[in-house]
Amino acid sequence: MTEEFHKIRRLPPYVFAEVNKAKAAARAAGEDIVDLGMGNPDSPPPQHVIDKLAETLRNPRVHGYSVSRGIPGLRKAQAAYYERRFGVKLDPETEIIATLGSKEGLANLASAITSPGDTILVPNPSYPIHQFGFIIAGASVRSVPAAPDDTMLEALYRAVRHSVPKPTALIINFPSNPTAYLASKEFYKEIVKFARKENIWVLSDLAYSEIYFGNEPPPSILSIEGAKDIAVEFTSMSKTYSMAGWRIGFAAGNPRLIQALTRIKSYLDYGAFTPVQVAATAALNGPQDYVENMRLLYKDRRDVLIRGLHAAGWDVPTPEGSMFAWAPIPPQFAHLGSVGFSKLLLKEAKVAVAPGLGFGEHGDGFVRIGLVENNQRLRQATRSIKTFMNQHNASKP
Structure with missing residues (x-):
């Protein structure tokens, strides 16, 4: 003991x-x-989002269990965000799930798709849950360089040749926490090419998609042709709308990965509090100034x-x-x-x-x-x- x-x-x-x-x-x-x-x-957060939360709280029917994968309106709002921001069409029923922040989604998907002894490729340095979500699930982590350049790509191909067992998943995060690196669509094309060739899942953390300071907004890996064959992407309301404590995020992309996350979450939680989900829907659908x-x-x-x-x-x-x-x-x-x-x-x-x-x-x-x-x-x-x-x-x- x-x-x-x-x-x-x-x-x-x-x-x-x-x-x-x-x-x-x-x-x-x-x-x-x-x-x-x-x-x-x-x-x-935006005042109209706070107002929507307060308004919804007064409805006596919203205080019971919610929907683990997110209320339909929230998933539709996220699909609309992806279409206007990235030009990516998503099916709210099969390609989107709401999570309790991106951190919870990453950890639970790691648990859903990992067997003990699996090898996972993770940039180093990176946000702690990127590696420890998989370590908790029983995997071994192989570090790769964090910068989105040829050095990382070379390390990925080298890892496939020399890792036993062969890696099953790769984590990427741009704009990056902590390094602030940004990735281009050209880099994402190389990642998709690598992952499809080697039959490796890609988990992209895009939590900082709306905090950028140049003229070109950060792209989504899902905007690359063929990405939905191998990739799922996590976003969050935390930084975009200053809703960190509300714990609302999303996973979007490959239907098989979304289904795996949906199934494991159905055993673990009943979703975020319904008024929070309604207010998050108002944030996504409302004015974006x-x-x-x-x-x-x-x-x-x-x-x-x-x-x-x-x-x-x-x-x-x-x-x-x-x-x-x-x-x-x-x-x-x-x-x-x-x-x-x-x-x-x-x-x-x-x-x-x-x-x-x-x-x-x-x-x-x-x-x-x-x-x-x-x-x-x-x-x-x-x-x-x-x-x-x-x-x-x-x-x-």
Whole structure:
């Protein structure tokens, strides 16, 4: 009875816990911490969505069990979104399912399609559920490079040749959390070509589809010919409409994968609360000026953050998508690793960031910085970081 449970043994200690514990202690001591560590939107959802939730709550018939795969109107609204945004036609009955956020959908699909010992290809670094959803399901994970370029493609073909057993699934995520990489349609064409040739499922995480800062919106893998033969894609209301706590997302694409997820979810949940699903339908079907406004808000914050970090002497690339900057640890702090550097930044600059190690061992030279505070707080953070950097530069022998 003293041995740890088998699946728990396969999960490493939660890397973010150390920084979170230090952050909680600092706040308990009355310190003002600028928290840029978690991707938690700080804006409210659109007002008409909140109003629809409140209106629906007053209906006495909506408080029972809901529909696990999503009410019909919500699935139809998601199909309409895909058609106007990506030019992709989807059948709401067989090619779309609502999930309790994209994270739950990814984890449950991993459970549905994985046998113990399967090999899964996952970019490193990447969002933790991308690998641990499959590890919990009993699979082994083989890491591939995270950037959407020839290096990743070469690694995929190499993995097929040298993995035993042969990989059964590949995870991709663009715009990426944490790296902010964006993929082109040309890259997706290569992924579809690879997956169809090797008979490998593709799970695409498109949760940040609407947070981009260039002229070209990020594409969907489902817009590529033949993609629905091998791919399913996850999207979320969390970032697009600032509805993170509402827990509404979707899986769309290959009918066999959607059916597998539908079946396993039917055993696990009754779906999101019906008023939340109704309000999410209003978000998708209603005016979309909110989405554009949030995009401009994050772009403005990005520019404030990157300017401030550059002024502090920290050379951080400018992200073209997502709500994060993927920041290489300054050379003078590289020996600390991402956890040590994050704790030092919290202690001395009063700024919380996410250590890159939490996204995979290849992220240990980086920290993730979220665009989740207003411009005034971001300027406060970068001023503190500048003071922190100057003090350490001055102390060098």
